Amino acid sequence: MKVELDAVSARHPAARPGAARALNALSLQVPAGTAVAVIGPSGAGKTTLLQVLACAMPPAAGALTLDGVAPWQLPRRALQRLRGRLFLAPQVPPLPPRQRVVTAVLAGRLPAMSLWASLRSLFYPSDIPAAHAALDRFDLADKLFERVDRLSGGERQRVGLARSLLAPASLWLIDEPLSALDPLRAQQALDALIDEARTRGVTLVATLHQVDAALAHFPRIVGLRDGAVAFDLPTAEVTPEHLARLYAQHEDELTGAAPAPEPVPAAPPRTAPAVMHCR
Numbered sequence: 470m471k472v473e474l475d476a477v478s479a480r481h482p483a484a485r486p487g488a489a490r491a492l493n494a495l496s497l498q499v500p501a502g503t504a505v506a507v508i509g510p511s512g513a514g515k516t517t518l519l520q521v522l523a524c525a526m527p528p529a530a531g532a533l534t535l536d537g538v539a540p541w542q543l544p545r546r547a548l549q550r551l552r553g554r555l556f557l558a559p560q561v562p563p564l565p566p567r568q569r570v571v572t573a574v575l576a577g578r579l580p581a582m583s584l585w586a587s588l589r590s591l592f593y594p595s596d597i598p599a600a601h602a603a604l605d606r607f608d609l610a611d612k613l614f615e616r617v618d619r620l621s622g623g624e625r626q627r628v629g630l631a632r633s634l635l636a637p638a639s640l641w642l643i644d645e646p647l648s649a650l651d652p653l654r655a656q657q658a659l660d661a662l663i664d665e666a667r668t669r670g671v672t673l674v675a676t677l678h679q680v681d682a683a684l685a686h687f688p689r690i691v692g693l694r695d696g697a698v699a700f701d702l703p704t705a706e707v708t709p710e711h712l713a714r715l716y717a718q719h720e721d722e723l724t725g726a727a728p729a730p731e732p733v734p735a736a737p738p739r740t741a742p743a744v745m746h747c748r
């Protein structure tokens with residue numbers, strides 16, 4: 470799916486009046502079947518960008534088109550159909566706690582299923598081999614029949630990613646896929662996502678805090694700051710200077726260092742307690 474944003478601005482419905490826009494006249498093109506990593510400091514607008522692309526939030530200004538179609542001008546049912554071709558993986562996947570992993574993964578197919586088939590699949594998983602194969606890409610096949618609430622945070626995150634492989638989508642929007650993964654799992658997960666997206670001709674837009682991982686795996690990097698594109702370059706052309714400017718005043722996020730501790734307010738000078746006379 471081809472993605473085009475032209476001077477798009479967006480503001481969260483819950484934002485304080487007068488708060489800065491989360492996206493500010495942002496323009497971006499992503500050709501069909503390509504992969505791009507979006508990096509930038511906390512609050513830059515990465516998640517908001519994915520929400521706008523997923524048609525979960527309408528732009529306040531500017532134009533969004535997906536395969537040349539303006540989603541917010543479509544009739545409601547056509548917009549629903551289009552949303553079925555988009556897959557948004559939030560940072561923390563919304564998995565019902567008592568559900569089996571196999572059911573949670575197969576839920577990725579729900580947009581392509583009739584109401585009856587989707588209800589049936591809640592009780593009788595329809596394609597267990599497909600769920601097994603998707604989990605295997607994320608080294609989680611042994612958890613096929615485990616309950617979701619018995620998984621670690623990282624395992625749940627990988628279940629959310631495995632779900633993308635079942636989704637009938639041509640645009641994957643993946644928000645911070647590595648936030649709960651150790652370095653080895655993170656590398657495997659990115660390899661699997663990028664490889665599967667390329668094989669299927671799916672467009673992949675992923676936000677990442679791990680700049681090293683973005684540079685190592687993605688062919689193109691978009692740096693986002695204050696809701697606008699700071700740079701949009703082939704990975705080989707991204708320099709330390711680009712990164713230093715992007716993360717200025719947020720250097721701890723670039724280096725992965727723990728943020729500097731909040732300054733502790735100085736204790737008030739100790740004085741002898743004042744004698745109070747009560748009458």
Ligand SMILES: Nc1ncnc2c1ncn2[C@@H]1O[C@H](COP(=O)(O)OP(=O)(O)OP(=O)(O)O)[C@@H](O)[C@H]1O
Pocket residue numbers: 481482483484485488490491509510511512513514515516517518
């Ligand atoms: N639920 C919300 N309600 C109101 N304003 C919000 C909300 N979520 C985000 N914002 C505003 O939008 C801005 C961009 O937030 P967004 O979550 O898109 O940034 P981000 O780059 O994904 O940050 P992070 O890396 O910390 O997840 C924030 O600075 C905040 O002002």
